Amino acid sequence: QQQVKQSPQSLIVQKGGISIINCAYENTAFDYFPWYQQFPGKGPALLIAIRPDVSEKKEGRFTISFNKSAKQFSLHIMDSQPGDSATYFCAASPWGRDDKIIFGKGTRLHILP
Amino acid sequence: DSGVTQTPKHLITATGQRVTLRCSPRSGDLSVYWYQQSLDQGLQFLIQYYNGEERAKGNILERFSAQQFPDLHSELNLSSLELGDSALYFCASSVEGDFSSYNEQFFGPGTRLTVL
Numbered sequence: 001q002q003q004v005k006q007s008p009q010s011l012i013v014q015k016g017g018i019s020i021i022n023c024a025y026e027n028t029a030f031d032y033f034p035w036y037q038q039f040p041g042k043g044p045a046l047l048i049a050i051r052p053d054v055s056e057k058k059e060g061r062f063t064i065s066f067n068k069s070a071k072q073f074s075l076h077i078m079d080s081q082p083g084d085s086a087t088y089f090c091a092a093s094p095w096g097r098d099d100k101i102i103f104g105k106g107t108r109l110h111i112l113p
Numbered sequence: 114d115s116g117v118t119q120t121p122k123h124l125i126t127a128t129g130q131r132v133t134l135r136c137s138p139r140s141g142d143l144s145v146y147w148y149q150q151s152l153d154q155g156l157q158f159l160i161q162y163y164n165g166e167e168r169a170k171g172n173i174l175e176r177f178s179a180q181q182f183p184d185l186h187s188e189l190n191l192s193s194l195e196l197g198d199s200a201l202y203f204c205a206s207s208v209e210g211d212f213s214s215y216n217e218q219f220f221g222p223g224t225r226l227t228v229l
Contacts, residue, residue, distance in 0.1 A: 043115065043203050043220025044156070089156060098146065098207075098218065099169030103156040 002027060004092050006104025014112050019077040021107045023090035026071060030092035030102075035064065035075050038087045038106075047088070048075070051095065080111045116140065117221035119204050125227045131192040134224045138185055138206030144168070145187040146207070146218060147179055151200040162187055163209075194228045201225050 005024045013019045023033075034049035050057045050064040050073065057064045063076040077084055087108050093101035116139035126132055138145050147159040149172075158171035162181035173179075176194075181187045191198060201223045207216035 041222065043117070043205070043223055045115065045220065046217055096216075098216070099158060099161055099171055101158055105155045 002102055004090060004102045004104045006090050006107060008107060009105070010108040010110070012110045012112060013080045015080065015082060017080050017111075019080045019084065019109055019111070020074060021088055021090070021109070022072065022074045023092075023104050024070075024072045025092045025102075027092070027102075028071075029094050032093050032095045033064070033066065033073050034091050035062075036089040036091065036103075038089065044089060077109075080109075082111045082113045085109055085111050115219040115221060117204060117206050117219050119202075119221040119224050121224060122222070123225045123227070125229065126194060127229055128194055128196060130194050130228075131190065132194065132226065134189040134191070134202050134204075134226075136187045136189070136204030136206075136221060138187070138204075139219055142206035142208050142219070143185065144207045144209060144216065145181055145185070146205040147173075147187070147189050148203040148205065148220075149200050150203060150223070156203075159189070191226070196228050199226055199228045 035047045036044035037047045038044040048059050048062050050066050052068045061078045066073045087106045089106045090104040118137045120135045143164045146161045150156045159173040160179050161169040165181050176192050179189045203223045205218035205220045207218045209216045
């Protein structure tokens, strides 16, 4: 019940295409869903996050779609660029409870130039 | 650059040994978090300190311990090391560390520990 399942493990997308990464959770106590971006040799960095009171959140080319009834959320990267090549992690936690955060296993994204 | 520094970048040691990883949080941040990132377990929360005191514990082994000093830097001590402890260890910091609101964490570049 504590898992956050992330797919796919790896993804190759042409420049300008849409990258889509999916996550599913089971614990209904989770109500904060961040996505992190990690470049090689660096630590994860918060990219965008959503709470379940909205079904979608958009920041620039990055959009989170959230389906509360299905307990699923996804990251869409529009007009994907080579600079977006990184590992992306979804995560989930109860609001304000960083100590309870559970991360997905990550998706290695490669954008072809 | 997140403003969080970690030393050393790489550490190679033998089974049974003890090592200390060091973290300096961003200026003004009171809370420090430690995470372990391994291929099989992914990224896992270990422990949090807030203004010198332990705030929360996650999946931290008894062989591991941490502390936060008055200048707010933190150290993670790993003892009786096993092969399975080989991983990336990240430190993150945030302004606050209470459980009433969201506090964005800023991650350091990590320390890669290899146990031979």
